[in-house]
Amino acid sequence: MNALPLVLTVFVACAVEAVEALTIVLAAGVTREWKSTFQGMAAALVALAVVTAVVGPAISYLPLTALRLAVGALLAIFGLQWLRKAVLRATGYKALHDEASAYLREVAAAREAATESRRGVSDWYAFTLAFKGVLLEGLEVVFIVITFGDNQHDVLAASVGAVAAIVVVVLAGVAVKAPLTKVPENWMKFAVGVMLTSFGTFWGAEGAGVAWPGNDAALLVLVPAVALVSAASIFWLRSRSAARQPADAAAPQEVIN
Amino acid sequence: MRTLKQFGLFWYDFVVGDDWRVAALVVAGLAVTAVLVHVAGVNAWWLLPLCAFAALGWSLHRATATKK
Numbered sequence: 001m002n003a004l005p006l007v008l009t010v011f012v013a014c015a016v017e018a019v020e021a022l023t024i025v026l027a028a029g030v031t032r033e034w035k036s037t038f039q040g041m042a043a044a045l046v047a048l049a050v051v052t053a054v055v056g057p058a059i060s061y062l063p064l065t066a067l068r069l070a071v072g073a074l075l076a077i078f079g080l081q082w083l084r085k086a087v088l089r090a091t092g093y094k095a096l097h098d099e100a101s102a103y104l105r106e107v108a109a110a111r112e113a114a115t116e117s118r119r120g121v122s123d124w125y126a127f128t129l130a131f132k133g134v135l136l137e138g139l140e141v142v143f144i145v146i147t148f149g150d151n152q153h154d155v156l157a158a159s160v161g162a163v164a165a166i167v168v169v170v171l172a173g174v175a176v177k178a179p180l181t182k183v184p185e186n187w188m189k190f191a192v193g194v195m196l197t198s199f200g201t202f203w204g205a206e207g208a209g210v211a212w213p214g215n216d217a218a219l220l221v222l223v224p225a226v227a228l229v230s231a232a233s234i235f236w237l238r239s240r241s242a243a244r245q246p247a248d249a250a251a252p253q254e255v256i257n
Numbered sequence: 258m259r260t261l262k263q264f265g266l267f268w269y270d271f272v273v274g275d276d277w278r279v280a281a282l283v284v285a286g287l288a289v290t291a292v293l294v295h296v297a298g299v300n301a302w303w304l305l306p307l308c309a310f311a312a313l314g315w316s317l318h319r320a321t322a323t324k325k
Contacts, residue, residue, distance in 0.1 A: 069287065072287075073283055073284060073287055074272065076283045076305075076309055077272065077273065077274070077279060077280045077283050078272070078274075080279045080283070080309060080312055080313055080316070081273075081274035081275065081276070081279060083313060084274075084275065084276065084279065084313060084316050084317060084320070085275070087313075087317060088317070088320060088321070091321075093320065093321050139271065140271075197309055201305050201306050201309050204283070204287050204305055205287075205290055205302055205304075205305040205306075207287075208287050208288075208290040208291040208294060208305070209290070209291055209294035209295055210290060210294055210300060210301060210302045210305075211300055211302070212302050213302065218302070222306065225306065226306075226309070226310075229310050229313065230313065233313060233314060233317055237317060237321055240321070241321070
């Protein structure tokens with residue numbers, strides 16, 4: 001299979017997570033202290049590297065059938081959760097993830113927290129904020145890189161997609177010196193959700209013993225089908241919402257970080 | 258014990274997410290597919306996509322029906 005879909009999927013997924021991590025890091029660095037923020041970032045990157053180094057090779061020792069079954073199930077579940085969230089946000093049932101307001105919330109919390117020196121780190125709050133932000137967003141990236149890379153026997157291509165996304169987002173963040181509010185995060189999440197669900201379904205079914213009609217070419221039908229059903233569910237929810245409460249159809253119901 | 262519980266909750270939230278029914282339907286779909294293929298000899302390639310679509314629709318219906 002061509003490596004381009006693999007690289008693009010990982011790139012977009014990683015870019016979404018990197019944008020969210022950048023918002024947290026900026027809030028910690030600007031409000032508190034850059035040195036402790038960078039220490040927190042570095043510690044999280046080391047933790048992610050350890051997870052990748054341990055889990056990546058361990059997964060590749062699994063038989064291909066078992067790997068596809070387990071990874072396919074996880075990817076399909078993961079992808080459907082991303083799609084669910086993206087559809088609910090696109091239809092106004094959940095508030096869109098807004099980097100500007102997320103940044104302001106983090107800044108307000110960071111301003112109120114007391115400064116405490118611990119374990120050689122001068123500002124423990126800035127350290128833990130940056131550490132948690134980078135680790136949590138990074139884990140999703142590691143999961144996608146490992147599962148896609150191992151299944152396609154091309155961890156290098158998946159890593160290239162991930163690193164390229166991080167470089168682009170960091171450079172954009174340095175240039176703008178503010179949260180990247182213009183990035184269409186929800187539509188990127190929607191696209192990644194479609195890819196994760198499609199590949200997860202494809203590999204999971206193969207792991208269960210299915211022979212897809214046309215082999216890999218079945219993905220050329222499966223990906224558009226998942227996209228179509230997901231897009232149709234947006235129209236379905238919008239029309240249902242409009243039919244029920246036309247006056248406040250667009251009112252966000254819940255905020256998700 | 259508290260740390261262990263938090264660790265478990267983190268991974269549950271990370272993998273399963275907001276609606277456990279989605280995960281349950283995907284796992285059930287895979288199990289039935291395996292049975293159809295290996296026991297009944299049916300190449301049920303169509304089953305898992307149908308389960309995925311059903312899981313998405315069902316989850317969205319539940320999420321929006323309780324809110325509006």
